[in-house]
Amino acid sequence: MNKILLIDDDPELGELLSSYLGDEGYDLESCCTAQSGLKAFKKGDHDLVILDIILPDLSGLNVLGKIRAESSVPVLMLTGKGEEVDRVVGLEMGADDYICKPFPLRELLARMRAALRRAFPPPLTEDPSVPPLKGQLRIGNIIVNLDTRSVLVNGEPTHFTAAEYCIIELLATNCGKLVEREKLMESALGRSADFDDYVLNVHMSNLRRKAGSSVSIKTIRGRGYMMTARNQAEA
Known part of the structure; x- marks a missing residue:
């Protein structure tokens, strides 16, 4: 309980x-x-x-x-x-x-x-069509540890709230790809897509502040966000 x-x-x-x-x-x-x-x-x-x-x-x-x-x-x-x-x-x-x-x-x-x-995410159910996420995701100078739900920024443990972690994990899992705002609202924040996305805007601002220059998080106007390593963003 x-x-x-x-x-x-x-x-x-x-x-x-x-x-x-x-x-x-x-x-x-x-x-x-x-x-x-x-x-x-x-x-x-x-x-x-x-x-x-x-x-x-x-x-x-x-x-x-x-x-x-x-x-x-x-x-x-x-x-x-x-x-x-x-x-x-x-x-x-x-x-x-x-x-x-x-x-x-x-x-x-x-x-x-x-x-x-x-x-407190529930244990992943066995679904052969969806490979389980394990280990670490490394994007630029950020490491997302999927097992401990923790983040290293430039080698330093950095605190992210549960909401911020869900957002950064979703962006990192889809590194280099557009993640629609609606997907972030529903998957990361548990809000319906037609709800005011004011909360997402603030969480994204917090995430960028904490990530600093370690990665690039682009806003794709009217659509969503994309995370890339800094050298990829500048290429």
């Missing part, structure tokens, strides 16, 4: 989600302040955090920073419809996704499941 931590100052939301997610097979722990949420996070072994940006004692962005300083656990932000700047900052700081209040419970559940699949 996945353990979920909710940090939100609305106790009624906590009760609602505890009942709803409990019926879906999740164990929810609810905290109404940033400090109690951080204390619970340090004590617990949570698989995902649902974090409100507006908290009574500390900004949710500050909480996110403290979580990211010690953990890569998936974080799903709860935001208001007018908090676009905060959403951008949260994604840049390492949040995996966001959902605007008020939200349908089924949508929250879908976002949670997508984030958990990225962080």
Whole structure:
């Protein structure tokens, strides 16, 4: 059973989600302040955090920073419809996704499941038509380790969130080929192709910043992205 931590100052939301997610097979722990949420996070072994940006004692962005300083656990932000700047900052700081209040419970559940699949992918099923990915992918000065889901940039371990890792693995697996935006949205982020691709834009910006000049990630306007080794891009 996945353990979920909710940090939100609305106790009624906590009760609602505890009942709803409990019926879906999740164990929810609810905290109404940033400090109690951080204390619970340090004590617990949570698989995902649902974090409100507006908290009574500390900004949710500050909480996110403290979580990211010690953990890569998936974080799903709860935001208001007018908090676009905060959403951008949260994604840049390492949040995996966001959902605007008020939200349908089924949508929250879908976002949670997508984030958990990225962080804890199921074992590959035996399919003779699809060769399993094993070992490492080396593109320019980046090494993507498919077994440990880790990345080396210029020989140094570099932290990528689960969402960023899924994107870079998909780009690296298709090195030198166009990867459509729709494929990245659906395969890497678990969002439908007709959903606003705002989250993808921020994750791509983060990925480029972390990769630096080690590889080239081109935007193919109106279509998608292509990763190549730097010397290939300049050829």
